[in-house]
Amino acid sequence: MNNNRLLIVLSKNPEAGMVKTRLAKSIGDKNALDIYEILCQHTARIAEMVHAKRMVVYSRFIPSSDLIFNDTFIARLQKGNDLGERMLHAIESGFESGFHHVVLIGTDCYELNPAILDDAFSRLEQADAVIGPASDGGFYLIGMKRVIPELFLDRKWSNPVVLKETITILKQLDTSYELLEELSDIDTFDDLKKSPLWTKP
Helix, strand or coil, rough: CCCCCEEEEECCCCCCCCCCCHHHHHHHHHHHHHHHHCCCCHHHHHHHCCCEEEEEEECCCCCCCCCCCCCCCEEEEECCCCCCHHHHHHHHHHCCCCCEEEECCCCCCCCCCCHHHHHHHCCCCCCCCCEECCCCCECCCEEEEEEEHCCCCCCCCCCCCCHHHHHHHHHHHHCEEEEECCCCCCCCCCCCCCCCCCCCC
16 A cells, blocks of 8 residues: 555446436436446446555535445545536645545546556656546546646536647646546447447347
8 A cells, every 4th residue: 555645536426317417318317327336336446456545535425334435435525616626626635635646537437447547656756647538538537746726727528628628738837747548438328338338238
Protein backbone atom coordinates (compact mmCIF):
# COMPACT_ATOMS: atom_id res chain seq x y z
CA MET A 1 0.00 0.00 0.00
CA ASN A 2 1.31 3.44 -0.97
CA ASN A 3 0.03 6.06 1.47
CA ASN A 4 1.00 8.89 -0.88
CA ARG A 5 -1.40 7.66 -3.55
CA LEU A 6 -5.18 8.05 -3.54
CA LEU A 7 -7.57 6.47 -6.03
CA ILE A 8 -10.96 8.21 -6.07
CA VAL A 9 -14.06 6.57 -7.54
CA LEU A 10 -16.82 9.02 -8.45
CA SER A 11 -20.00 6.96 -8.06
CA LYS A 12 -23.74 7.48 -8.28
CA ASN A 13 -25.95 5.83 -5.71
CA PRO A 14 -27.48 2.77 -7.46
CA GLU A 15 -31.13 3.76 -7.94
CA ALA A 16 -33.35 2.82 -10.88
CA GLY A 17 -34.04 5.84 -13.08
CA MET A 18 -31.05 7.72 -11.64
CA VAL A 19 -28.16 5.85 -13.30
CA LYS A 20 -27.28 5.09 -16.93
CA THR A 21 -30.17 7.23 -18.14
CA ARG A 22 -29.02 7.26 -21.78
CA LEU A 23 -28.73 3.49 -21.73
CA ALA A 24 -32.10 3.17 -19.97
CA LYS A 25 -33.86 4.76 -22.95
CA SER A 26 -33.05 1.59 -24.89
CA ILE A 27 -33.14 -1.19 -22.28
CA GLY A 28 -35.27 0.23 -19.45
CA ASP A 29 -34.45 1.52 -15.97
CA LYS A 30 -34.16 -1.90 -14.29
CA ASN A 31 -31.80 -3.37 -16.89
CA ALA A 32 -29.75 -0.17 -16.91
CA LEU A 33 -29.44 -0.41 -13.12
CA ASP A 34 -28.28 -4.03 -13.44
CA ILE A 35 -25.57 -2.96 -15.91
CA TYR A 36 -24.56 -0.12 -13.63
CA GLU A 37 -24.16 -2.44 -10.65
CA ILE A 38 -22.00 -4.81 -12.73
CA LEU A 39 -19.82 -1.84 -13.70
CA CYS A 40 -19.55 -0.76 -10.05
CA GLN A 41 -18.58 -4.28 -8.98
CA HIS A 42 -15.88 -4.36 -11.65
CA THR A 43 -14.59 -0.92 -10.65
CA ALA A 44 -14.45 -1.85 -6.96
CA ARG A 45 -12.71 -5.15 -7.70
CA ILE A 46 -9.91 -3.61 -9.77
CA ALA A 47 -9.56 -0.66 -7.37
CA GLU A 48 -8.84 -3.06 -4.52
CA MET A 49 -5.88 -4.48 -6.47
CA VAL A 50 -4.16 -1.10 -6.89
CA HIS A 51 -1.27 0.00 -4.67
CA ALA A 52 -3.05 3.08 -3.29
CA LYS A 53 -5.56 4.20 -0.71
CA ARG A 54 -9.12 4.20 -2.04
CA MET A 55 -12.02 6.64 -1.73
CA VAL A 56 -15.57 6.42 -3.10
CA VAL A 57 -17.50 9.67 -3.48
CA TYR A 58 -21.27 9.15 -3.65
CA SER A 59 -23.69 11.33 -5.59
CA ARG A 60 -26.63 11.72 -3.17
CA PHE A 61 -25.92 10.08 0.19
CA ILE A 62 -23.41 7.89 1.98
CA PRO A 63 -25.09 4.50 2.52
CA SER A 64 -24.95 2.89 5.95
CA SER A 65 -23.46 -0.18 4.29
CA ASP A 66 -22.29 -0.96 0.76
CA LEU A 67 -21.59 -4.49 -0.47
CA ILE A 68 -19.68 -3.20 -3.50
CA PHE A 69 -17.59 -0.32 -2.17
CA ASN A 70 -16.85 -1.84 1.22
CA ASP A 71 -15.01 -0.52 4.24
CA THR A 72 -11.66 -0.63 2.43
CA PHE A 73 -12.89 2.58 0.74
CA ILE A 74 -13.03 5.95 2.48
CA ALA A 75 -16.59 7.23 1.91
CA ARG A 76 -17.35 10.84 1.02
CA LEU A 77 -20.22 12.82 -0.52
CA GLN A 78 -19.98 14.69 -3.81
CA LYS A 79 -20.23 18.49 -3.73
CA GLY A 80 -20.71 20.90 -6.63
CA ASN A 81 -23.25 22.07 -9.19
CA ASP A 82 -21.90 20.16 -12.18
CA LEU A 83 -19.57 17.29 -13.01
CA GLY A 84 -16.51 19.52 -13.14
CA GLU A 85 -17.10 20.99 -9.69
CA ARG A 86 -17.78 17.53 -8.26
CA MET A 87 -14.54 16.15 -9.69
CA LEU A 88 -12.55 19.17 -8.51
CA HIS A 89 -13.94 18.99 -4.98
CA ALA A 90 -13.16 15.27 -4.75
CA ILE A 91 -9.59 15.79 -5.94
CA GLU A 92 -9.08 18.78 -3.62
CA SER A 93 -10.24 16.68 -0.68
CA GLY A 94 -7.59 14.11 -1.57
CA PHE A 95 -4.77 16.63 -1.48
CA GLU A 96 -6.17 18.21 1.68
CA SER A 97 -5.99 14.75 3.28
CA GLY A 98 -2.26 14.68 2.62
CA PHE A 99 -2.00 12.54 -0.52
CA HIS A 100 0.62 13.53 -3.11
CA HIS A 101 -0.72 11.72 -6.19
CA VAL A 102 -4.48 11.64 -6.79
CA VAL A 103 -6.19 9.69 -9.57
CA LEU A 104 -9.93 9.92 -10.22
CA ILE A 105 -12.11 7.48 -12.18
CA GLY A 106 -15.80 6.88 -12.70
CA THR A 107 -17.70 3.61 -12.92
CA ASP A 108 -18.38 3.49 -16.67
CA CYS A 109 -15.33 1.69 -18.04
CA TYR A 110 -15.44 -2.13 -18.10
CA GLU A 111 -12.10 -2.24 -19.97
CA LEU A 112 -10.23 -0.61 -17.08
CA ASN A 113 -7.84 -2.88 -15.20
CA PRO A 114 -5.40 -2.65 -12.25
CA ALA A 115 -2.32 -2.43 -14.49
CA ILE A 116 -3.65 0.72 -16.15
CA LEU A 117 -4.41 2.29 -12.77
CA ASP A 118 -0.95 1.46 -11.42
CA ASP A 119 0.53 2.86 -14.63
CA ALA A 120 -1.37 6.11 -14.09
CA PHE A 121 0.19 6.54 -10.66
CA SER A 122 3.64 5.64 -11.99
CA ARG A 123 3.40 8.30 -14.68
CA LEU A 124 2.70 10.92 -12.01
CA GLU A 125 6.23 10.33 -10.73
CA GLN A 126 7.36 12.34 -13.79
CA ALA A 127 4.38 14.28 -15.17
CA ASP A 128 2.07 16.77 -13.43
CA ALA A 129 -1.06 15.14 -14.86
CA VAL A 130 -2.20 11.91 -16.47
CA ILE A 131 -5.29 11.33 -18.62
CA GLY A 132 -7.03 8.18 -19.82
CA PRO A 133 -8.70 9.01 -23.15
CA ALA A 134 -12.16 7.57 -23.79
CA SER A 135 -13.25 6.60 -27.29
CA ASP A 136 -16.18 9.04 -27.14
CA GLY A 137 -13.86 12.05 -26.88
CA GLY A 138 -13.89 12.35 -23.12
CA PHE A 139 -11.71 10.69 -20.51
CA TYR A 140 -12.16 7.71 -18.20
CA LEU A 141 -9.38 8.77 -15.81
CA ILE A 142 -7.67 11.94 -14.71
CA GLY A 143 -4.83 12.20 -12.22
CA MET A 144 -2.52 14.90 -10.91
CA LYS A 145 0.01 15.77 -8.26
CA ARG A 146 -1.39 19.25 -7.62
CA VAL A 147 -4.81 20.84 -7.95
CA ILE A 148 -5.48 22.30 -11.42
CA PRO A 149 -8.88 24.06 -11.15
CA GLU A 150 -8.84 25.23 -14.78
CA LEU A 151 -9.38 21.62 -15.90
CA PHE A 152 -12.75 21.46 -14.16
CA LEU A 153 -14.40 24.88 -13.87
CA ASP A 154 -16.57 26.68 -16.43
CA ARG A 155 -16.57 23.80 -18.90
CA LYS A 156 -19.20 21.89 -20.88
CA TRP A 157 -19.16 18.15 -20.26
CA SER A 158 -20.44 15.05 -22.10
CA ASN A 159 -19.36 16.20 -25.54
CA PRO A 160 -16.81 14.80 -28.03
CA VAL A 161 -14.21 17.55 -27.49
CA VAL A 162 -13.74 17.23 -23.71
CA LEU A 163 -10.40 15.44 -24.08
CA LYS A 164 -9.13 17.83 -26.75
CA GLU A 165 -10.09 20.85 -24.64
CA THR A 166 -8.45 19.31 -21.57
CA ILE A 167 -5.15 18.84 -23.40
CA THR A 168 -5.37 22.41 -24.72
CA ILE A 169 -5.79 23.74 -21.18
CA LEU A 170 -2.81 21.72 -19.95
CA LYS A 171 -0.66 23.11 -22.77
CA GLN A 172 -1.79 26.67 -22.06
CA LEU A 173 -0.81 26.19 -18.42
CA ASP A 174 2.54 24.72 -19.47
CA THR A 175 1.68 21.62 -17.44
CA SER A 176 3.36 18.31 -18.27
CA TYR A 177 1.00 15.40 -18.88
CA GLU A 178 0.91 11.77 -19.99
CA LEU A 179 -1.76 9.96 -21.98
CA LEU A 180 -2.78 6.38 -21.21
CA GLU A 181 -4.27 3.96 -23.72
CA GLU A 182 -7.72 4.73 -25.13
CA LEU A 183 -10.63 2.76 -23.64
CA SER A 184 -14.40 2.72 -24.10
CA ASP A 185 -17.03 3.75 -21.57
CA ILE A 186 -20.49 2.17 -21.50
CA ASP A 187 -22.96 5.05 -21.68
CA THR A 188 -25.29 4.16 -24.56
CA PHE A 189 -26.90 1.07 -26.09
CA ASP A 190 -24.31 1.10 -28.88
CA ASP A 191 -21.56 1.12 -26.24
CA LEU A 192 -23.16 -1.83 -24.50
CA LYS A 193 -23.48 -3.87 -27.70
CA LYS A 194 -19.75 -3.41 -28.38
CA SER A 195 -18.77 -4.48 -24.85
CA PRO A 196 -18.18 -7.90 -23.24
CA LEU A 197 -21.32 -7.32 -21.16
CA TRP A 198 -23.62 -7.61 -24.17
CA THR A 199 -25.47 -10.89 -24.61
CA LYS A 200 -27.82 -11.08 -27.57
CA PRO A 201 -31.47 -11.72 -26.65
